[in-house]
Amino acid sequence: MDRKKLAAEKAAQYVKDGMLVGLGTGSTVFWTIKKLGELVKNGLDVRCVPTSKNTEILAKKVGIPLITISEVNELDLTIDGADEVNRNLDLIKGGGGALLREKMVASISDRLIIVVDESKSVLNLGRFPLPVEVVPFGFEITSKQLRALDCIPILRTEHNIPFITDNGNYILDCHFSIIQEPHELNRKLNMIPGVVENGLFIKMADIVVIGHINGNVKIFNNTK
Numbered sequence: 001m002d003r004k005k006l007a008a009e010k011a012a013q014y015v016k017d018g019m020l021v022g023l024g025t026g027s028t029v030f031w032t033i034k035k036l037g038e039l040v041k042n043g044l045d046v047r048c049v050p051t052s053k054n055t056e057i058l059a060k061k062v063g064i065p066l067i068t069i070s071e072v073n074e075l076d077l078t079i080d081g082a083d084e085v086n087r088n089l090d091l092i093k094g095g096g097g098a099l100l101r102e103k104m105v106a107s108i109s110d111r112l113i114i115v116v117d118e119s120k121s122v123l124n125l126g127r128f129p130l131p132v133e134v135v136p137f138g139f140e141i142t143s144k145q146l147r148a149l150d151c152i153p154i155l156r157t158e159h160n161i162p163f164i165t166d167n168g169n170y171i172l173d174c175h176f177s178i179i180q181e182p183h184e185l186n187r188k189l190n191m192i193p194g195v196v197e198n199g200l201f202i203k204m205a206d207i208v209v210i211g212h213i214n215g216n217v218k219i220f221n222n223t224k
Contacts, residue, residue: 024080037062
């Protein structure tokens with residue numbers, strides 16, 4: 001079975017009747033949403049908050065009842081993917097362009113469950129370019145300030161024009177050789193005017209479910 005599907009369907013087992021659930025964005029969580037759709041058809045009673053327009057479309061298609069983030073104060077759990085996860089269960093997210101909404105939803109969740117395949121497990125963060133969401137106004141200046149943090153920021157494009165997030169912003173994919181101190185980098189990034197949010201999720205993941213090519217699924221719990 002596909003490694004992503006293995007991890008994603010395992011994570012769906014954490015969802016119980018009556019829960020309020022955040023639904024992440026990406027190719028791995030796709031399988032969680034599909035599984036939850038099956039469970040809803042079989043009687044599972046949940047209401048979910050999507051983290052992107054694409055997730056909203058998919059969740060509606062499979063019959064999952066949706067609510068907006070403004071309708072809740074907290075969520076029981078959120079299931080989401082990641083582009084990288086290190087041994088401390090810190091994450092890089094945002095490859096799908098939904099990092100701001102993902103972080104907002106995760107921040108009000110009692111538990112954040114991350115589903116990945118083994119290729120996303122790394123010793124140190126930084127191999128995957130770090131997405132930074134920025135306002136379009138003066139993004140060139142913001143890019144210069146990001147460059148001062150020893151990275152190469154590249155404007156994300158789609159069909160040869162700037163990629164636009166669901167929030168109407170740009171994304172600068174910042175290429176670091178390695179991120180030695182993700183907590184400190186997270187602080188520095190968010191102090192730059194023009195930066196809306198960055199893809200470092202530090203000490204936010206409670207459970208990481210990793211699917212392996214041999215069919216095994218490993219589960220790691222964070223002692224935050």
